[in-house]
Every structure is written in structure tokens, then in C-alpha cells.
Amino acid sequence: MTPMGASAHRLLVEHSERLAQKFYAPSPGVWCFVGNGLSNQTFIEGPEGVIAIDTGESVEEMRAALKQLATVCDRPVVAVMYTHFHYVGGTRAVLEAFGADVPIYAHDRVVANLKRTSDDIAPMYGRGLVEQFGLALPATGLDSMPNVGLGLIFRLAQHAPHTPGFVPPTITTDRPMTWRIAGLDVQVTPAPSDADDSVTIWFPALKTAVQNLVWPALFNVFPIRGEEYRDPRVLLKGLDDLLALGAEHVLGTHGPPISGAAEIVTRVRAYRDAIQFLWDQTVRGMNKGWTTDELAARVRLPDACDADYITAERYGVAEHHVRQIHNGLKGWFDGDPAKLFPLEPAERASRLIEGFGGRSVVRTQAVAAIKKDDLRWAIELASWLVAAPADKADELQPDRNLLAGALRIIGQRTPAANIRSWVLTRARELEGVGSLDRYRKHRFRRDSIVADPAGSVAILRVLLDPHRADGLDVHVRFEFGNDRECGLHVRNQVAVPTDGSTASISLRVDPELWAEFLTGKKSYADLVADKRAAAVGNKEDLTAVLACFDISAPR
Secondary structure, three states: OOOOOOOOOHHHHHHHHHOOOEEEEEEOOEEEEEOOOOOOEEEEEEOOEEEEEOOEOOHHHHHHHHHHHHOOOOOOEEEEEOOOOOOEOOHHHHHHHHOOOOOEEEEOOHHHHHHHHHOOOHHHHHHHHHHHHOOOOOOOOOOOOOOOOOOOOOOOHHHOOOOOOOOOOOEEEOOOEEEEEOOEEEEEEEOOOOOOOOEEEEEHHHOEEEEOOOOOOOOOOOOOOOOOOOOHHHHHHHHHHHHHOOOOEEEEOOOOOEEOHHHHHHHHHHHHHHHHHHHHHHHHHHHOOOOHHHHHHHOOOOHHHHHOHHHOOOOOOHHHHHHHHHHHHHOOOOOOHHHOOOOOHHHHHHHHHHHHOOHHHHHHHHHHHHHOOOHHHHHHHHHHHHHOOOOOHHHHHHHHHHHHHHHHHHHHHOOOHHHHHHHHHHHHHHHOOOOOHHHOOOOOOHHHHHHOHHHHHHHHHHHEOOOOOOOOOEEEEEEOOOOOEEEEEEEOOEEEEEOOOOOOEEEEEOHHHHHHHHOOOOOHHHHHHOOOEEEEOOHHHHHHHHOOEOOOOOO
């Protein structure tokens, strides 16, 4: 039990101690602020001033880090560097304090990666963050989070309202580069890890590396929120390059610094080898013809990995990582004939329940499995009950509660933060106290639409309902003023972004009105009838096109 009342595995609770807020000074002129949020903020002092590395999730978070820096150093911040695109939300605090001309260094994919997460995949990405980091869980009580594995919490309450303050980098590279920054030679090497824009930053004169490879937990080959494949082979190269530096201090985007050349070699090598173990043994099993379920059951990390938190399962779990390695190499089909053409989930669940003798029999077995601590089987049985249609509406909630209860037990017992967060978030939703429905639909932001209305048109292709578009072949040009034009051709039940030059219909619309439509404040009919819009061409076809997309109707 934690001070906030969370019921959690002892090892996960203990993990909070190493993630607690502390301003580390591993060597003169080198500082790393741990516990100010999910990520660290690192500061390196050079002859010409201070380099700030990573700026956290918000302007308020970075202001707190700068305030902490001021207690030990009165030099100005003369440069900002990003290790990757995840923790770049507080940069405006630096520019406000030290001038708008402070240069910002990063990999050249940072901006593209940020845009990707807020465009086509925004609902999935946002929901994944909520599930993985426990953002919908209460701050106190049994379901509260002791920590989120890589940090104490995603965002500290004292940093509210968490104002976004990302500023695009001004100097970028996609290859190894040596820059002269703040009077120091700084070597930057691309080192993909959980993002393809990650870099290792090496200060030869200080024997100090800042990187996003070694975490305070086993590397997450598979994040439970879902992400593009993180190839362990690529990560291993980055780790070998890091080891070859001969660093005396290794600072990370998460967790405490590691100091001492021998200590670094011993621990980072063990971390590296644990990842190779997962790769090698997964491939070994695949070569033997093991299915993903067999891989998950048979590939287990060596016991020695529990001796150091950086190789322990305090974030994700190995059985999920091996599944992801399989899928990254070979795809989803693992040779199990039952997975070749499976039934639709609700139909499969209904048939399984019928085969077992009915809902009451399955329910009895699920309860018995929980009592026997056979939680894997209990979850499967209860999942059938939840997935299959019930004869009476009031039957389903007890079954949802049954599944939630099994998930909650796992949440209280797992030492992995990601797993705890996910199962508790799902349990609460099953119980009806934490719906994530708002994260299952695309929510456009008015300011983003007004700033880039053409970009919002392109996103519509992933909101197309193919049934509503059946039989349509209509090409529309959108004109937003100031030479901002684009097109969308709905045909063959897809929406194809174009430049609009050959469109048969044109819609001139004020960006503010377009934002009102996409955010659900205006209906299709309201849009075409509004004086701020003018259509040329077949209005019935235009209305048919606009009605094809999953956009909330006005309230």
C-alpha cells in the first residue's frame, strides 16, 4: 500500500523511490532533474552557457526545472536539444526566459512525428496514453498509481494547467553530426529506440552521454498503448555505440544517472544482453514453429534480470515483447490454424458459452478460477460473457463486474506499471466509472483546424464510413482563402486527398466555419447554408460527400 492508498506489488511500490524528485549533479556542470514529470530535464554547462536537454510535457514543467537549475547555476540557457519527440512540450519556457533566438537542436523527424500522433491516429494515440499511464485513474485510493514505470507520474498536479509549449527545432540532422554548442563539442548520433528520431548526445570533454536507450526498466519492445515496431536489432546497435564511448556518466530521458565507467559497462551491457536474449529466443522459437502463445509461455528472461531495476519488468512484460518481435518479423499469423479465419468475436463467444453449457456454467467456472488464482483462465471465461450478447440487458453488468474483478487482482499483483495501469483502467470502464468513449472518436481542435484547414481535410480519409460512400464518385475542391486550397475525391469507398484542380464541385468556406463543422457544432446542412460558405456545383453531391464521415452531429 502506498501513502496515497494504492494497492500494488511491493516491487512496483519500491520503484517509486528511484523515480522520486531529485536534482542530480553527477559531475561539475552536469545536472539531471528526475521526478519533475514523466521525463528528466538535463542541463550541461559549457564555457558560453547552459544547454537544456528535453523540456518535458508543458511550459509549467520546464519552468519548474529552470527554477531548480537557478539554485545551482546563474548562467543563461543558450541552447536546447531534444533527445526525441516525446518530451518537447516546455520549450517556450526557455525562450521566454532567455530569448526567442535560443537555437534548438534535434533529429529532423521530430516535427513529423509530433504531427503523426495528432493527425490520423490521434484517437488511438490519445486513448493509449490514457490507458498506459493511468490518466483516468484516481489520484488516491486502491486504484491510484504508485508510479508509471519510467517516472512518478505522467504530469504533476502542480504543473497544471499543463500549457503546451513545443517550439520546432531550428537545427536538425538525420546522420551523425558534431556541433559546437555553448563552447563545447557535442557529438549527436541517431539511435532509434522507442522513437525513430532518438539521438545519443555525447560530450567528449565531459565524458558524459545523454540518451534515450537505457531506461529505469527493461526496454519496452511492445508498449501496451500500441506503437510502430521497435526493432531490437536497431536498439542493440545504439547500445553498442553507447558502450563504445567509454562514458563516465550516462544520463537518460528517464531515471537516475549512472556513473563510473566500470559500473556503466556492467549494467548497460546486462541491459543490452537482456534485449538480445528476447530477440534470440523469440527467433529460436519461431524457427521451431512455436505460435505466439507458445512463445509467450516459453520465453522467460533469466533470473539475473531481476537483480537490477534496469533489466526488470517494471514497465512492460517480456511475454508481450516476444509477441511483438514475432509480429514485427513475420506478421500476425503464427501458424495456428484457428487464427486463420476466426469467427467474429461476439459470435465466437456465444458459441463457446453454448458449448460450455450456458452463461451460468461459464460464470460459475470464472468465479471458481478466480478463487483458485487461475487468473488467465478467469479473464478468458469472463471475456466471453462480456463479448457475447446477453438474453437480458441486466445480465451483462454482473459479468462486466466479474471481468473487472479479475483484472483488478492482476493490477494489484503485477510489478509492471503499464500492465497495472491498463487493467485497472479497463476494470473501471467495465464497472461504469471511467468511460473512455471520448477517446474512441476523432476530436478535432478548433485552433488546429483554423491554422491548417487543408490538413484537416486530409484527415477525413480515415473518418470515411464506406457504407455511406457506396456508389459515390464526387471530387470536391475546398477553398479556405489566402490561396489555401485542397481537394478530396470520394470514389470506390475511399477519400483520396488531391490538389482539387480537376474537381467538379468547389466549396469556399471560412476556416472558422469549417472548424465548427468538424467539431460538431454545425451540421452538413448548416454548413452549406451558411453565408460564410459558397458552393459551386451539385449541392446534393456535396452534401452526400460531407455526410460520409464520422463527425459528431451538433448537440
